[in-house]
Amino acid sequence: MKLIDWYILKRYLATFFVMLLMFIPIGIVIDVSEKINRILEYKVPFVQVAIYYGDFTIYFANMLFPIFLFLSVIWFTSKLANNTEIIAILSSGISYMRFLRPYIVGATLISILALLMGFFFVPKASKGFNDFRYTYLKRGADAETRQNVDVYKQISDNEYIYVSSFNYTSKVGVNFSLEEFKDNQMVSKISASVIKWNEKDSTYTLTNYNKRIVGKMEDKLESAPEKKFRFNFKPDDLTPTVYAAETMTLGELNKFIDKEKERGSGNINAYLVVKYKKYSIPISAFILTVIAVAVSSMKRRGGMGVNLALGIALAFTFIFFDKVFGTLAEKSSMSPFIAVWIPNFTFGILAIYLLRNARR
Template sequence: MKILDWYILKRYIFTFLMMLLLFIPIGITVNLAEKIGKILEKNVPFVEVAEYYYHFTIYFANLLFPLFLFLSVIFFTSKLANNTEIVAFLSSGVSFSRFLRPYMIGAGIVAIFALALGLYLAPRASQGFNEFKYTYLRTNNNIQQTKDVFRQINDNDYVYVSSFNPKNKIGQNFTFEHFEGNELKYKIFANNIRYLEDDSIYRLTTYHKRKFVDGKEIIENQRRLDTLFSFDLEDLTPVEYHAETLLYHDLIKFINKEKARGSSNIGRYEVVKYKKWSLPVSVFILTIIAVAVSSIKRRGGMGVNLAFGIAIAMIYVFFDKVFGVMAEQSDFPPIVAVWFPNIIFGILAIYLLYNAKR
């Protein structure tokens, strides 16, 4: 590797790390200022607070590192352009593609780091981050009901509730179906179901049971019934962030299991899966855009490049969030939602690179 490659590569890595070290403490400070009241109110042990912010650091870095990388490349490349160093490189006979090579090497290093972060480090950090938040930082008013929960418990049993409140452990419009082969053996209805934690049983109100024996239908009715079921409370209260806490091979197994159960959150889970691969690819795309935008010396100096870069970054975040929500809350294909921003910005990168070469 030549002197030019080492020079740019060191600036690439160093500026990116400095950007992380600059913004992560700011993120921790803002978060602590917002949460300190609840932390003091609930007397959270210092060790747990410290562990939470360790997880928060990894979670925050994984969430926003493509933007930090993008801004850091614009920053140091603009400095090279303002100092006419890029002009000197290109005037010495170095082609623009050759000038871009150390950037791609740096992007490759960061992409490997991003892949390891997404596959191994971020899931554990997400679990610690979310468990602390749900344990200490959420108020009762923020606990939302799960709606339209339909689950296949095993090969024979299916359960449905129109809504379930995790606070008081009460579900509405409960249905339980038991099959043997393709034949429905019995079906249970109840206006509501409540989990009694002290006794580890379920209480059904306005209970009805339709049982089929030898082609005959037997109906049972009770005002209230305490009973046991083959499902767990977690089957009625699926945790939204659970997919984020799983290592990749566990995530694949979890998604396959949830598909078999008929979960309504498959889109959310698959968005998490595809993002583990799309984020490393976005490193290369954003690097190319940043170099193409900032390698030209402009009259407004570095400020113009940074302003343009921030605008592109905000548009990228907008596309990423909007299409992610569409996949989570509708039938929009998750793989399209996750990769669409990369495709659009990949085309933009090719266009800007072509103009920069000219």
């Protein structure tokens, strides 16, 4: 690489990390101001608070990664343009695409970092971040993080469970049923108006218990006011954690998704969105870098302020697209893969258009 490449690359990486170091403390200060009363009220140990803000730093940086990258590129490229450095570079015979090369190298390095963070470090930080919130700051609100209504799951090759509602705090569910099939034919069904988990002996107590065994000539019926059972599923299967996918590494997430598909989980789209975003966010580094360079490499009236205003608008539009289509995939029949990649595809077209104009 030439001297000019090293010059731009160092500015690219340095500005990005300085931007992180500037905004993360602001995020921590705002978060502390919101939570300090509850931290003091619940007498949360200092060590736990320190660990939480370590996880918060990674979680916060990953969440706003596109904005930090976009603004940092616009910031230092606008300074190059205002100092007429870009005009001097292009006047020396270097083409615009050649001028763009160190930016692409920088985006590659940031993308690899984002990919590794998303695969291994962000999931652990997300788990620590959410566990702290629901252990110390939202006591008694754990049910908010769980799907506890109309849960239907496959727990083995031929067994299915259903519960209309389950309270994770009291470990009590309503309208429970367990169905067993063989060769696509139901062979037995257990039902109960109430199911309660007994933590001491890892059993369930069924109230208004009924069992029906399907026979060739006639069915066998069994009932009891109350009966204990030991099933091969846990309360977590009756109340899957909504943010579970965010706390898993890539390998764990792939196994989890395969298992949930076999069980017929209703949250499968939400898990797939998390998986696909691990790949789409690093790719967005290239798209946002090209857009930022194309927008800020021209010297404008109004200086850097105009470029920053335009950059902030585009960055938040990208975040808006990402959140809207992610929610659509989770709540509708829209393909998670398509939903996750629509923002990159849309802004990729915009990047090509702006790049062509900038080259002129």
